Amino acid sequence: MTCDQAQDLLGAFVLDSLEPLQESEVKAHLEACPACSREAEALRAIAMTIGEAVDEVAPPPELRERIMREVHRPQVAPAIASASPGRRWWARPSAAWGVAAVAAILMLAAGGWGLNEHFSAPSPGRGLVATALNPVDRLIASGQAQVLPLTPTAGSRARAALVTDPATGATYVLLSGVPPLHTGQAYTVWYMSLQQGSLKAIPVGDMTASGAYRMPRSPRGFLKVAITKEPAAHDSTPRGPVLVEATLT
Amino acid sequence: MVESVVFSAAELPGADTDAQLMWRLRAQDESALGALYDRHAGVAFGLAVRMLRDHAAAEEVVQDAFVSLWKRAAAYRPDRASVRTWLLTMVRNRAIDRLRRVSAKERDSALDDGLELVAVSDTWRLASEGMRADTVRGALLELPPEQRQILEWAYFGGLSQGEIAERTGIAVGTVKSRTRLALERLRRLLAETLAAEAPEL
Numbered sequence: 028m029t030c031d032q033a034q035d036l037l038g039a040f041v042l043d044s045l046e047p048l049q050e051s052e053v054k055a056h057l058e059a060c061p062a063c064s065r066e067a068e069a070l071r072a073i074a075m076t077i078g079e080a081v082d083e084v085a086p087p088p089e090l091r092e093r094i095m096r097e098v099h100r101p102q103v104a105p106a107i108a109s110a111s112p113g114r115r116w117w118a119r120p121s122a123a124w125g126v127a128a129v130a131a132i133l134m135l136a137a138g139g140w141g142l143n144e145h146f147s148a149p150s151p152g153r154g155l156v157a158t159a160l161n162p163v164d165r166l167i168a169s170g171q172a173q174v175l176p177l178t179p180t181a182g183s184r185a186r187a188a189l190v191t192d193p194a195t196g197a198t199y200v201l202l203s204g205v206p207p208l209h210t211g212q213a214y215t216v217w218y219m220s221l222q223q224g225s226l227k228a229i230p231v232g233d234m235t236a237s238g239a240y241r242m243p244r245s246p247r248g249f250l251k252v253a254i255t256k257e258p259a260a261h262d263s264t265p266r267g268p269v270l271v272e273a274t275l276t
Numbered sequence: 277m278v279e280s281v282v283f284s285a286a287e288l289p290g291a292d293t294d295a296q297l298m299w300r301l302r303a304q305d306e307s308a309l310g311a312l313y314d315r316h317a318g319v320a321f322g323l324a325v326r327m328l329r330d331h332a333a334a335e336e337v338v339q340d341a342f343v344s345l346w347k348r349a350a351a352y353r354p355d356r357a358s359v360r361t362w363l364l365t366m367v368r369n370r371a372i373d374r375l376r377r378v379s380a381k382e383r384d385s386a387l388d389d390g391l392e393l394v395a396v397s398d399t400w401r402l403a404s405e406g407m408r409a410d411t412v413r414g415a416l417l418e419l420p421p422e423q424r425q426i427l428e429w430a431y432f433g434g435l436s437q438g439e440i441a442e443r444t445g446i447a448v449g450t451v452k453s454r455t456r457l458a459l460e461r462l463r464r465l466l467a468e469t470l471a472a473e474a475p476e477l
Contacts, residue, residue, distance in 0.1 A: 038456030039437045042430040043372065046438060070456075073463045075357070077431045078364035080412040081326050083318030090321075090335050091313055097339070098309060098346045170353065186303050203303055 028056040033063050041071035163199050163239045166192050177252065177271035185214075185270035187254055189246065190239075198242040200234070202254065205270070207236040215257045216242065217265055218249040226251070228265050233257070249275055294359035301349040309346050316360050317342075319409070320367050327371040327432050337374065341366040372434035415465035423458035426451060 033056040039045045040053045057064040166172045171194065177187040186204045191197065200216055208214065213233035219226050234240055234254075246252050253272035255265045292300070292311060300308035320341060324334035344366050345359075352362060416424055422444075429435045429443070437455070441448040 035456060036452055038454075038459045039430070039452050041459070042427070042455065044430040044435065044437050044440070044455065046436055070459050070463070072357070072361075073459050073466065074427075074431065075361050075365050075368075076412050076466065077416065077427060077462075078323045078368055079319065079360070079409050080416055081319060081322040081409070083409075084322040084325050086317050086321040086335060086338060090339060091310070091317065094313060094339050094342045095306060095310060097343050098306060167354075174350070 028052050030056075030060060030063055033057070033060070034066065037063070037067050037070050038074075041067055041074045162197075162241075163190060163201070166190060166197075166199075175252075175273055175275070177254065177273040179271050180269050183268075183270045185254065187271045189252060189273070191245065196245045196247070198245045199239050200232075200242055200254070201239045202234055203237045205237055205256075208256075211259055213257045213259075214270070215255050215265065215267070216240075217253045217255065218244075218246050219251040219253065220249050228253070228263075230263065230265075246275055251275060295354050298349055298352050298354070298359055301346060309342065312345065312359065312363075313342060316363055319360070320363055323364055323367050323432075324371055327368065327434070328374060333374060334371075337367055337370045340370050368431070375434040411466065411469050415462055415469055418465050419458060419461055423454055423461065426455050427458050427462070430455060 033053055036045060036049065036053050040050060043050075045053065053067075057067055167174075167190070171192065173191040173193055175189040175191075177189065179185055184204045185202065187200060187202045190199045190201060202214060205214060213235060215233050216231040217228040218231055219228045221227075231242055231244065231246075232240065251272065251274050253265070254270050256267040256270055257265070258267055292308070294312065294315070297308040297312050301312070317338065320338045321334055324337045325331060328334050328337065341363060345363055352359070357365070416427070419427070425444075426440055429440050430437075435443075437448055437451045441451045444451065446454075
């Protein structure tokens with residue numbers, strides 16, 4: 028199929044209106060032709076706005092309840108982020124560490140926070156990255172992010188995940204569901220490795236509230252990552268309770 | 277203290293946007309799904325009713341779409357589509373399955389993944405976040421009637437190009453070209469309207 032032939036069919040293609048045979052021909056062309064592929068994507072963006080034109084119709088009140096009931100069942104938990112097709116060194120926590128993480132827990136903040144357009148200007152002195160585009164969002168949006176949800180320990184309301192950029196090794200911890208701490212306390216990130224049969228933990232950084240934090244180093248090569256709540260500034264040994272943890276491979 | 281704080285909950289006030297709600301959805305926050313439902317169920321149900329003309333079937337389709345939104349939140353790509361567009365596309369995919377009598381088991385879930393929505397530009401992306409029903413409606417109304425009809429049959433009716441050709445009595449090749457022209461024109465009309473409505477962009 029030539030570009031001209033494909034272009035002529037793109038309108039019908041993005042509306043899923045081609046016959047199957049022709050559709051597969053167009054698909055094959057798009058896979059081989061970045062220019063036509065870009066045009067198809069742009070046209071599809073237009074086509075998919077057509078649905079916005081409908082008159083709203085109020086659904087029956089029980090529909091909301093049915094949906095909430097259905098998602099409340101644990102087996103409907105979100106699957107591991109398919110936004111992270113390239114993950115390699117991530118593994119589900121092994122049986123030895125308990126429950127396998129099935130949820131793509133990225134973050135949950137008490138106040139919520141925004142993606143790009145709501146990323147507020149950095150406040151002086153807090154170290155916020157002074158870019159209009161939040162780097163974690165950008166990473167997720169790239170489709171290249173490697174996401175490892177950390178499993179909450181029993182009774183813990185904390186939710187956390189490690190997000191890594193495989194290209195640069197930049198690692199972020201997303202922490203949510205925890206109350207802000209008093210001065211002197213900390214949520215501490217630990218990387219752990221097995222040394223002479225026992226687990227050694229090194230403190231990676233302290234956090235004081237839900238948020239996304241750039242880690243100073245990648246967890247590559249470590250066995251396990253955990254976040255604890257520390258009663259005082261960290262030393263070399265975790266003393267507070269473990270809130271979330273996961274095993275790396 | 278971790279030196280490089282990207283952002284912290286304490287520092288970003290404001291009501292939840294759809295994008296924020298999607299973050300919370302990824303963390304399995306059911307209240308976020310409730311909030312998204314309250315915001316978009318009307319248009320989702322409106323779309324399903326318009327396509328299926330059957331309230332019971334429309335309810336099933338909308339339920340399925342919201343459950344998918346929940347399950348597949350991690351696959352959401354904010355740079356590709358607004359949450360509303362993604363949701364409506366899932367509603368439409370499911371409604372078309374029904375119209376074409378494809379069983380749910382046969383459905384290729386890649387259909388949702390295959391949603392290759394890419395912003396034409398940042399301006400477009402920002403604008404499309406706030407795309408209003410009457411903006412799209414107005415643009416559709418400005419299309420020549422025969423072009424609008426083709427788009428509506430294909431989008432809402434799930435009709436193939438051959439079926440549209442049969443209904444209109446025009447050649448299939450012409451239907452295909454007109455579909456393409458109609459979308460091009462819709463793109464220009466939407467861009468013009470958005471530029472007029474949002475000069476600050």
